[in-house]
Amino acid sequence: MAAHGRAIKHIGRYLLGTRKQGLIFTPDPDMLFDCFADANYCGNWNRSIAMEQIDTARSRTGYFVAFASCPLLWASQLQTEIALSTTEAEYIALSTALCEVIPLIDLCIEAQQHEVPITTAPPTVYCQVFEDNSGAYEMATTPKMRPRTRHINVKYHQFRHHVAKKLISIHRIDTTEQVADLLTKQCSVTLFRKFRHYIMGW
Numbered sequence: 001m002a003a004h005g006r007a008i009k010h011i012g013r014y015l016l017g018t019r020k021q022g023l024i025f026t027p028d029p030d031m032l033f034d035c036f037a038d039a040n041y042c043g044n045w046n047r048s049i050a051m052e053q054i055d056t057a058r059s060r061t062g063y064f065v066a067f068a069s070c071p072l073l074w075a076s077q078l079q080t081e082i083a084l085s086t087t088e089a090e091y092i093a094l095s096t097a098l099c100e101v102i103p104l105i106d107l108c109i110e111a112q113q114h115e116v117p118i119t120t121a122p123p124t125v126y127c128q129v130f131e132d133n134s135g136a137y138e139m140a141t142t143p144k145m146r147p148r149t150r151h152i153n154v155k156y157h158q159f160r161h162h163v164a165k166k167l168i169s170i171h172r173i174d175t176t177e178q179v180a181d182l183l184t185k186q187c188s189v190t191l192f193r194k195f196r197h198y199i200m201g202w
Contacts, residue, residue, distance in 0.1 A: 062183025137170060
């Protein structure tokens with residue numbers, strides 16, 4: 001409990017010191033969807049309470065979605081089921097994020113079809129999903145299943161046809177560029193400031 005108290009005080013000092021800051025929007029005329037998805041595999045594991053607390057076995061999902069380079073959606077939450085590997089945890093996070101992005105893509109497509117003047121030029125409806133785990137990247141981009149991953153076949157493959165239509169493209173990214181790390185684990189001060197600047201503009 002003492003550690004929790006120190007953490008709350010730390011958060012309070014940070015909020016007090018940045019109370020005059022906000023979100024700085026700098027729209028990109030290309031109007032791309034950018035989605036960063038990440039997971040912290042079994043990040044709450046604690047040997048002393050692992051037998052009693054099921055949450056110590058859950059991984060954390062974090063994602064950040066921007067539209068026209070402006071923050072749109074972000075979340076940090078425990079996964080609702082227990083992942084059996086880092087790859088599965090990352091893939092669940094990727095799928096969870098795209099469950100939010102795909103309806104937005106469909107909404108923009110429908111708006112284009114009805115000639116809604118979103119911008120002076122028709123927006124490019126395209127989602128770049130940045131994934132820093134090689135296993136999750138291969139599962140998301142290669143249309144085949146393996147015995148070790150067949151248990152997630154149905155639930156987490158709902159976005160494959162969007163990849164096939166090239167409405168979504170999966171890109172690898174280095175961990176030092178993964179903005180969603182800010183939502184899944186403790187970052188160094190340097191990375192925290194870098195990701196904060198990307199998200200909030202300061």
